[in-house]
Amino acid sequence: MTGFWENLAGIFTNANFYFAVIRVTAPILFATLGCAIAEKAGSTNMGMEGIMLVSAFTGVIASAFSGSVWVGLIAALIAGVLMGLVVAYFALKLKVDIILVGIAVNLIGTGLTGFLIYVFTGDRSTTTSLQSGMLPQLNIPGLQDIPVLGSILSGHNILTYLSYIMVAIMAFLMYKTCLGLRIRAVGENPDAAASVGVGVNKTKTIALAISGLMGGFAGAFMSMAYLSYFAKGITAGRGYIALAACAMGSANPLGSMLTSILFGFFYALSTYARTLNIPDQLVTTLPYLATLVGLVIYSIKVRQNELKKLNTKE
Amino acid sequence: MKDFLVMENITKVYDNGVMANDNVCFSAEKGEIHAICGENGAGKSTLMKLLFGVEQPNQGRIIIRGEEVKLTSPLKAIEMGIGMVYQHFVLVPSLTIAENVMLGIEPKKGILFDKDKAVELTRAICEKYNFDIDPLAKIEDISVGVKQKVEIIKALIRGAEILILDEPTAVLTPQETKELFEQLKLLREAGHTIIFISHKLNEVKYLCDRVTIIRHGRTMGTHNVADVTEADISRLMVGADVELTISKTEAKPKDAVLRVKNLVTYNELGKKTLNGVSFTVREGEILGIAGVEGNGQRALINMITGFGEGGSGEVSINGKDIRSLNIKQLRQEGLVHVPEDRNVMGVAKNMSIRENLIADKINLPKYNKKLTLNDDAIDEDTQQWIKDFDVVCSGSEQPVGMLSGGNVQKVVVARELTSYTKLIVCDQPTRGIDVGATEFIRKRLVQKRDEGNAVLLVSADLGEVMNLSDKLIVMYGGEIVAYFPDVTDITEEDLGFYMLGIKKMTAEEIGGAYVE
Ligand SMILES: Nc1ncnc2c1ncn2[C@@H]1O[C@H](COP(=O)(O)OP(=O)(O)OP(=O)(O)O)[C@@H](O)[C@H]1O
Ligand SMILES: [Mg+2]
Numbered sequence: 001m002t003g004f005w006e007n008l009a010g011i012f013t014n015a016n017f018y019f020a021v022i023r024v025t026a027p028i029l030f031a032t033l034g035c036a037i038a039e040k041a042g043s044t045n046m047g048m049e050g051i052m053l054v055s056a057f058t059g060v061i062a063s064a065f066s067g068s069v070w071v072g073l074i075a076a077l078i079a080g081v082l083m084g085l086v087v088a089y090f091a092l093k094l095k096v097d098i099i100l101v102g103i104a105v106n107l108i109g110t111g112l113t114g115f116l117i118y119v120f121t122g123d124r125s126t127t128t129s130l131q132s133g134m135l136p137q138l139n140i141p142g143l144q145d146i147p148v149l150g151s152i153l154s155g156h157n158i159l160t161y162l163s164y165i166m167v168a169i170m171a172f173l174m175y176k177t178c179l180g181l182r183i184r185a186v187g188e189n190p191d192a193a194a195s196v197g198v199g200v201n202k203t204k205t206i207a208l209a210i211s212g213l214m215g216g217f218a219g220a221f222m223s224m225a226y227l228s229y230f231a232k233g234i235t236a237g238r239g240y241i242a243l244a245a246c247a248m249g250s251a252n253p254l255g256s257m258l259t260s261i262l263f264g265f266f267y268a269l270s271t272y273a274r275t276l277n278i279p280d281q282l283v284t285t286l287p288y289l290a291t292l293v294g295l296v297i298y299s300i301k302v303r304q305n306e307l308k309k310l311n312t313k314e
Numbered sequence: 315m316k317d318f319l320v321m322e323n324i325t326k327v328y329d330n331g332v333m334a335n336d337n338v339c340f341s342a343e344k345g346e347i348h349a350i351c352g353e354n355g356a357g358k359s360t361l362m363k364l365l366f367g368v369e370q371p372n373q374g375r376i377i378i379r380g381e382e383v384k385l386t387s388p389l390k391a392i393e394m395g396i397g398m399v400y401q402h403f404v405l406v407p408s409l410t411i412a413e414n415v416m417l418g419i420e421p422k423k424g425i426l427f428d429k430d431k432a433v434e435l436t437r438a439i440c441e442k443y444n445f446d447i448d449p450l451a452k453i454e455d456i457s458v459g460v461k462q463k464v465e466i467i468k469a470l471i472r473g474a475e476i477l478i479l480d481e482p483t484a485v486l487t488p489q490e491t492k493e494l495f496e497q498l499k500l501l502r503e504a505g506h507t508i509i510f511i512s513h514k515l516n517e518v519k520y521l522c523d524r525v526t527i528i529r530h531g532r533t534m535g536t537h538n539v540a541d542v543t544e545a546d547i548s549r550l551m552v553g554a555d556v557e558l559t560i561s562k563t564e565a566k567p568k569d570a571v572l573r574v575k576n577l578v579t580y581n582e583l584g585k586k587t588l589n590g591v592s593f594t595v596r597e598g599e600i601l602g603i604a605g606v607e608g609n610g611q612r613a614l615i616n617m618i619t620g621f622g623e624g625g626s627g628e629v630s631i632n633g634k635d636i637r638s639l640n641i642k643q644l645r646q647e648g649l650v651h652v653p654e655d656r657n658v659m660g661v662a663k664n665m666s667i668r669e670n671l672i673a674d675k676i677n678l679p680k681y682n683k684k685l686t687l688n689d690d691a692i693d694e695d696t697q698q699w700i701k702d703f704d705v706v707c708s709g710s711e712q713p714v715g716m717l718s719g720g721n722v723q724k725v726v727v728a729r730e731l732t733s734y735t736k737l738i739v740c741d742q743p744t745r746g747i748d749v750g751a752t753e754f755i756r757k758r759l760v761q762k763r764d765e766g767n768a769v770l771l772v773s774a775d776l777g778e779v780m781n782l783s784d785k786l787i788v789m790y791g792g793e794i795v796a797y798f799p800d801v802t803d804i805t806e807e808d809l810g811f812y813m814l815g816i817k818k819m820t821a822e823e824i825g826g827a828y829v830e
Pocket of ligand 2: 358359473480719720
């Protein structure tokens with residue numbers, strides 16, 4: 001058993017591990033921010049997983065056929081926004097339950113991308129036969145020369161940096177702009193917003209479009225930064241994990257970042273833990289177990305607050 | 315200006331076939347406070363929804379400043395200078411007062427929300443109309459009275475000249491009500507027209523210039539308030555004489571049902587909400603609790619009805635400690651509860667009247683055939699209760715959310731009083747209820763008392779507690795500050811001194827509330 005502890009210590013003293021944490025957090029962070037803005041507007045974007053899949057796939061195809069990875073990125077983002085608008089159309093205009101719409105989007109995302117891989121490549125599981133690009137990595141001058149810290153913080157993909165910058169952008173959007181004020185008002189009390197002439201559906205639609213945009217970034221990261229091709233089920237439940245992270249982070253940008261990093265930590269650990277001689281199957285469930293534990297802790301916390309309020313409302 | 319606002323031959327039929335307004339005519343002048351009175355379900359709120367563009371009339375014309383207008387949405391109504399203060403405030407709890415006030419008409423700096431400007435504008439309008447509030451306070455931290463002011467300011471800042479207030483005093487303490495009235499008088503002086511809906515006829519008498527009475531969707535005429543008495547108004551509303559005070563025989567109390575001893579509770583900040591409260595309620599008596607809202611009543615009711623946690627002291631029902639019982643078991647002991655906020659705790663709004671009425675009785679063998687429900691028995695009884703409690707509705711399948719405010723409360727009372735009862739806990743049982751239904755509910759409570767139930771009555775309506783109670787306690791700052799074993803010869807002024815904490819009885823006198 002001593003080997004186990006030594007190996008574990010080995011992981012935690014390895015700068016590469018922390019580099020990996022930052023890297024694998026990025027797509028979860030994008031997706032969580034996307035869930036958060038939708039949640040703030042009072043529309044749970046259950047379809048995040050599906051949006052990510054569609055975006056990831058669209059990005060690869062556009063990149064391969066245009067020969068430019070940037071065209072691929074933009075196509076992925078457009079696909080994300082369109083998917084967000086699809087959710088909005090069904091949930092707000094046609095008044096279908098938004099959770100059901102989300103589930104449908106996820107199922108379509110899985111099925112459609114799986115089918116289209118075959119259509120485009122003749123392969124059944126990946127698009128490796130297509131030549132699609134990778135978004136560039138950035139070595140940050142000055143930072144990259146600092147020992148240890150440099151190797152953790154420098155050399156990440158451009159989208160990785162953007163995901164963390166996005167936290168600030170989202171916070172700005174939610175708390176400093178008129179749109180943010182309206183989004184929060186609509187999410188908390190739609191009647192209040194409607195009573196002063198704020199278009200509830202319009203505001204929610206904008207929030208869902210932004211949510212889709214974040215899903216677009218998350219998807220693009222998966223197929224153009226994390227991997228260089230699209231594979232069936234490439235998102236591996238990250239859209240669902242984002243929902244959990246969003247709930248635990250109270251749909252705040254900062255909270256979303258902290259919980260995303262927590263999940264990123266377990267993702268990274270699950271890759272590194274292969275050296276620990278514990279069964280692979282167990283290791284790969286780590287992020288999902290962490291989600292479950294996190295949600296349980298979160299709901300206990302919420303319940304306690306509610307009880308307190310009920311008991312002491314005076 | 316004569317006929318500043320005219321609503322002519324207005325007819326409104328809801329999709330479910332209910333004719334809520336039938337050829338209604340209503341007019342108001344500039345600079346008057348105009349009351350609308352009528353029974354629950356008479357169509358008052360509907361008429362106001364038409365005026366605010368929430369609903370559209372099937373027939374009739376609305377004329378403002380001499381011009382016919384089509385009010386197709388609240389936005390349109392706001393443009394025409396109409397403002398509405400809903401009884402259930404529509405505010406965003408986590409935002410500040412200034413943000414709520416400026417929502418939708420935000421001052422901007424580019425895409426930025428200009429917070430300072432918003433605060434400044436809010437402050438300016440508060441000063442103009444003499445409202446004493448802090449624009450930076452969050453809605454979740456302010457009292458009901460202040461929330462209402464925020465709603466009024468929201469309307470004023472959008473240029474409202476006609477202000478609709480639908481049962482504005484139902485949720486206010488006596489002090490807040492007084493303040494509101496002063497404010498409204500100021501607005502009247504400034505030339506605003508105020509439409510005031512209330513079931514409290516003494517308020518109408520005190521505040522309003524004219525009153526229009528609606529019965530079953532039809533106008534029964536408009537009068538100068540000075541020319542009519544409260545009894546006149548209620549006769550016009552109901553079409554029959556109404557007993558405003560209930561006569562009852564002397565109580566014949568027997569064994570104790572509810573015992574509360576040395577109860578102490580805390581809020582989340584560790585502050586005491588109840589401080590050593592002790593009293594007993596016996597079979598066959600009504601114990602009233604008077605007091606300004608927020609002096610421990612909520613914590614006390616929560617502890618008795620099984621929603622409380624923590625704290626120290628004893629609460630027992632039929633000699634059993636309440637904390638060892640869950641809500642189902644409490645109900646089996648005969649506890650029924652008419653909660654203060656009917657919309658939050660009283661009903662499931664999207665479910666039918668029938669389902670709401672039967673919800674607490676679903677396990678009774680009479681309604682439950684083990685595998686399926688006995689629909690025939692349920693139908694028969696719920697129909698009967700709807701009739702007994704005079705719920706105005708289109709049928710037992712109508713969702714409760716579609717009923718008028720007063721009729722929702724009747725559904726709650728009907729469900730609770732048709733349950734197995736031993737201890738009846740009523741929190742503001744007649745809030746927002748018309749005089750006829752109020753009389754009915756009060757009579758029912760007295761009847762329940764005579765059948766041997768213990769009744770605990772909390773009400774902000776002093777007339778109600780003094781009329782119904784056999785014994786009365788006054789709460790202030792989480793303590794009992796007065797106990798009256800006999801209610802017959804106390805006055806509202808007496809109570810006022812105790813309610814405001816100016817006077818307090820000796821420990822010995824207060825101790826009389828608890829009997830072994
Ligand atoms: N949205 C709706 N759909 C169908 N029927 C409705 C709706 N709103 C109200 N009604 C019905 O219209 C009638 C008038 O209701 P309204 O709310 O105008 O009464 P009210 O005079 O305000 O009564 P209260 O004093 O109890 O508030 C009632 O019978 C009610 O059930
Ligand atoms: Mg009403």
